[in-house]
Amino acid sequence: MLREGRGGELVGAIREAPRAVVFISVPWSVAERHGRQAFRGAVALLEEKHPDLGISFFRLEVDEDEVSQQRLSSVGYLQFAGMGAGSLLWLQAGRVLATEINANSLGAPGIVARSTSLW
Numbered sequence: 001m002l003r004e005g006r007g008g009e010l011v012g013a014i015r016e017a018p019r020a021v022v023f024i025s026v027p028w029s030v031a032e033r034h035g036r037q038a039f040r041g042a043v044a045l046l047e048e049k050h051p052d053l054g055i056s057f058f059r060l061e062v063d064e065d066e067v068s069q070q071r072l073s074s075v076g077y078l079q080f081a082g083m084g085a086g087s088l089l090w091l092q093a094g095r096v097l098a099t100e101i102n103a104n105s106l107g108a109p110g111i112v113a114r115s116t117s118l119w
Contacts, residue, residue, distance in 0.1 A: 035086020
């Protein structure tokens with residue numbers, strides 16, 4: 001299941017998830033909107049074909065959200081908030097395992113491949 005929202009709603013769940021893929025979302029970017037489509041496609045594929053991986057999926061809205069931006073800063077990726085590129089973080093128990101600046105550059109198949117190679 002894809003959970004969507006701002007930092008106050010999601011940061012705790014992201015920290016607690018054993019495995020998480022987080023899409024960094026802003027409302028003003030065309031690149032982000034394209035990346036969001038790729039991310040949603042990947043979520044559907046992973047939930048259908050790899051539910052045993054136990055991945056939690058999040059779309060974190062970071063625009064003008066201090067809680068989200070603090071979380072990105074705490075893991076060393078605050079720059080993803082300002083890029084608006086539709087960036088991705090793969091986390092295990094709150095620790096960053098991998099990143100991608102633009103989800104659209106991987107597309108849904110690439111996001112799936114990265115996720116399954118990590119877990």
